[in-house]
Amino acid sequence: MVTFLLILHGLCAVALLGALTHQTFAVWWPARKPAGMPTAFRAVHAARFTNGVILLFIVTFILGGVIYPPYRLAVRTYLETARLWTVNGSFELKEQFLAIGLGMLPFYWHVWRQPLDEALSGARRATCAILSFAVWFGFLTGHVVNNVRGIF
Amino acid sequence: MIAARFTPVFAAAFALIYCLSEQFNIALVTFHPRLREWGLLTEAPRNGPGMYWYGWVGTAALGALAIALLSLPLTRNRAAPQWIGWAVPLATMVAFVYLLRAFFFR
Numbered sequence: 001m002v003t004f005l006l007i008l009h010g011l012c013a014v015a016l017l018g019a020l021t022h023q024t025f026a027v028w029w030p031a032r033k034p035a036g037m038p039t040a041f042r043a044v045h046a047a048r049f050t051n052g053v054i055l056l057f058i059v060t061f062i063l064g065g066v067i068y069p070p071y072r073l074a075v076r077t078y079l080e081t082a083r084l085w086t087v088n089g090s091f092e093l094k095e096q097f098l099a100i101g102l103g104m105l106p107f108y109w110h111v112w113r114q115p116l117d118e119a120l121s122g123a124r125r126a127t128c129a130i131l132s133f134a135v136w137f138g139f140l141t142g143h144v145v146n147n148v149r150g151i152f
Numbered sequence: 153m154i155a156a157r158f159t160p161v162f163a164a165a166f167a168l169i170y171c172l173s174e175q176f177n178i179a180l181v182t183f184h185p186r187l188r189e190w191g192l193l194t195e196a197p198r199n200g201p202g203m204y205w206y207g208w209v210g211t212a213a214l215g216a217l218a219i220a221l222l223s224l225p226l227t228r229n230r231a232a233p234q235w236i237g238w239a240v241p242l243a244t245m246v247a248f249v250y251l252l253r254a255f256f257f258r
Contacts, residue, residue, distance in 0.1 A: 089255020
């Protein structure tokens with residue numbers, strides 16, 4: 001069951017990464033016409049990703065919380081015994097960054113509410129960048145931890 | 153607009169309270185994973201490690217909710233600056249990098 005939830009957690013994280021990265025690129029580096037793949041990636045209606053990002057963030061966060069106890073008992077103990085401090089510390093940072101990201105979600109929802117308020121364009125860029133960084137960091141750290149001592 | 157007054161304060165307060173909860177271990181609940189038991193507030197570990205992260209998130213959520221609600225009358229005439237909704241969480245993330253630096257410099 002834990003393995004299933006871990007994979008589901010990873011899949012939700014991939015979907016969240018995709019949505020948030022699309023939105024972040026669209027807001028920081030907008031493209032008017034989708035001429036090719038790089039511009040098509042940025043030429044999306046950024047505001048339409050907002051509710052999906054919030055839902056995916058919460059679902060991924062809850063799944064992470066559910067599979068956290070097995071990590072604490074089996075994986076973190078191993079990381080400490082093996083003196084893998086950088087990996088251990090990266091996971092510590094991941095949990096703090098994502099908890100702070102969770103607290104930012106109401107503000108994120110507010111700045112992306114339609115019709116978009118031009119006065120909040122800076123806040124939209126900032127929240128997208130911060131959440132993207134937190135989610136990318138969490139995803140990569142989780143991936144490394146999984147490689148070190150993952151499913152079995 | 154209540155959202156413009158509530159959400160930046162909530163995001164800033166959540167980040168700050170979460171950081172304080174983590175540093176001073178002020179947890180709303182404690183989970184004992186080996187026993188699969190929950191305890192109210194911060195409890196000493198029982199038969200294995202104690203997990204406080206859920207409790208820190210709970211403390212931050214409750215504290216931020218209270219502060220954001222209490223700030224509503226204060227921001228009725230003068231809206232809360234919107235930048236605190238992202239700048240304070242960002243600063244808190246940087247602070248965590250500093251606070252957890254020992255993991256990376258052993």
